[in-house]
Amino acid sequence: ESASRVIDLVSGYGFAQKGYLVEGSDVKAFAYNKEVIATGDVFAAKIEGSLAAFSINVGCPDAAFYEVKADGRYFDETTGRISDSEICLEAFVKSSEAKVNLNLLTTITKKRIMNLVSSGMKYNEAREQAQVEFFKTVNMAGADIDFSRMDLTGGSDADAMFLLTT
Numbered sequence: 001e002s003a004s005r006v007i008d009l010v011s012g013y014g015f016a017q018k019g020y021l022v023e024g025s026d027v028k029a030f031a032y033n034k035e036v037i038a039t040g041d042v043f044a045a046k047i048e049g050s051l052a053a054f055s056i057n058v059g060c061p062d063a064a065f066y067e068v069k070a071d072g073r074y075f076d077e078t079t080g081r082i083s084d085s086e087i088c089l090e091a092f093v094k095s096s097e098a099k100v101n102l103n104l105l106t107t108i109t110k111k112r113i114m115n116l117v118s119s120g121m122k123y124n125e126a127r128e129q130a131q132v133e134f135f136k137t138v139n140m141a142g143a144d145i146d147f148s149r150m151d152l153t154g155g156s157d158a159d160a161m162f163l164l165t166t
Contacts, residue, residue, distance in 0.1 A: 020052035021089070022082060025072025027054045031063035031095075036118035039063060047072060063095045065123070067110070070102050094123050109134055 024046055031041040041063065045056040047070065058066065069090045076083045091106035092113045100106070109130040116126035 020050065020075045021047050021070055021072045021087075022052075022074060023047055023049060025052075025070055027056060027068070027070045029056050029058055030067040030069070031058070031060035032065040032067060032092075033062055034064040036065065036114055038067075058095075060095075065092060065094055065117070066097075067092050067114075068100060068102060092117075105131075105134065 027045040027047060029043045029045075031039040031043075033039055039060055039062055041058075041060040043056055043058045043060075045054045047054050052070075054070070056068075067090065069088055071086055071088045073083045073086055075081075089102035089104070089107050090110045091100050091102050092110045093100050109127070112130040112133065113123070113126045116129060117123055121129070
């Protein structure tokens with residue numbers, strides 16, 4: 001198990017948020033190589049606790065990236081209840097990322113980031129371009145904000161923007 005490592009994608013460091021996904025919701029990390037081709041390796045975890053925390057063990061030495069997905073019901077902030085339907089929150093991250101928050105904005109930009117990286121752009125540039133394109137689409141400023149660091153419980157301007165957009 002020396003090839004395994006823990007990517008602590010939440011456990012106090014990140015969350016699966018659209019409201020919070022409920023405890024027991026599924027989380028999966030799909031490994032991709034540097035050409036953004038799936039390796040076939042999939043790693044699973046569950047949402048733990050009321051803040052949608054998860055920690056996932058991955059062990060794919062060839063992975064340059066992970067597509068992380070969390071599926072489940074969520075706390076609906078408009079009704080104050082658990083949703084009747086499920087939502088899928090996603091992100092595409094470098095394998096070296098130690099944390100990521102899954103949210104509607106990471107879900108919206110995931111495929112664009114993947115397309116840009118697969119066409120040869122460096123990951124950080126692709127993420128920034130996808131985020132700039134999103135902000136231009138909704139006519140908002142904020143290109144220097146990393147969507148995967150936004151937090152519904154945070155107090156920064158970026159967190160307030162996240163709350164506004166979701």
